[in-house]
């Protein structure tokens with residue numbers, strides 16, 4: 001009897017472990033897919049400066065040593081070299097977006113450095129270098145049924161396919177043009193523009209079309225395809241919470257999440273098996289819908305460091321209880337999670353308000369506002385909390 005009981009208990013533990021492992025893997029993978037990476041700004045600036053000086057030198061030398069016609073052709077080439085890189089990033093990301101639409105996924109954000117466009121919102125400019133070839137596309141399945149590895153693989157393949165078509169294949173096509181075209185400066189300039197564009201496309205294809213990992217071990221597109229197809233099957237709960245976390249990280253507010261993700265997060269928030277992000281996401285979703293009781297419940301359920309910050313927020317912003325808020329924050333360690341840091345900043349601003357130090361509260365809110373603005377995507381959820389916080 002006892003042996004059977006132990007065997008069952010061990011079996012349950014192993015199922016739990018497996019379920020947890022696949023959840024953690026998934027939650028780690030989903031946000032990674034589109035996470036922007038900040039690169040050393042100085043390094044980037046020096047590179048651009050060197051490239052700019054070099055290009056201007058080419059144009060000036062060409063203009064000084066030959067005819068006005070030649071200078072015009074060189075000018076075209078100059079523009080092509082400057083604009084071609086951006087154009088090839090746009091094409092690559094549009095490839096992902098078209099692939100997403102083909103598999104029935106919703107596209108939220110298309111970004112090509114430095115422009116971030118969330119559909120239905122004002123364009124946003126970000127100084128942050130993004131993952132992928134210099135941009136990213138945030139897409140997600142509108143229903144649990146459409147969340148399938150092969151759809152994810154096609155989504156990842158769209159970018160490299162676009163780059164292959166506008167890179168090596170485009171250059172191959174250019175090479176079939178009659179060679180006399182290169183003898184006329186204007187035509188040669190236009191061909192140079194096309195060639196520059198094709199070269200950037202080839203670089204993008206080389207960067208993404210075979211499996212590799214970039215900065216910080218982030219998988220490129222081809223690696224994402226392999227990972228998607230090898231992904232162990234996981235529950236709707238795990239996948240939905242992973243997706244919701246990824247959307248939230250890129251500024252998509254809970255009220256805009258597809259219904260299946262909102263349902264899954266609400267359910268996972270109650271489950272003892274769920275990873276620690278589930279109650280946090282449930283908390284944010286409750287705040288977004290002005291469901292105070294649900295927010296309190298999620299804060300109570302949330303364990304570890306994030307839970308302390310959620311409870312501090314409830315104490316300060318819902319209960320006006322400075323003492324309880326400070327007590328909760330006292331030993332809350334950094335989590336490396338933007339959402340928790342920002343919620344903490346709002347809590348601290350509220351504590352300053354309640355203590356009558358409105359100048360410090362304003363400073364805290366201003367700092368937070370600039371951090372939110374610099375995050376790389378529109379953040380309507382946080383913008384709203386910030387406005388509410390200032391009006392209390």
Ligand SMILES: [Zn+2]
Pocket residue numbers: 092096132133159160208221
């Ligand atoms: Zn890509």
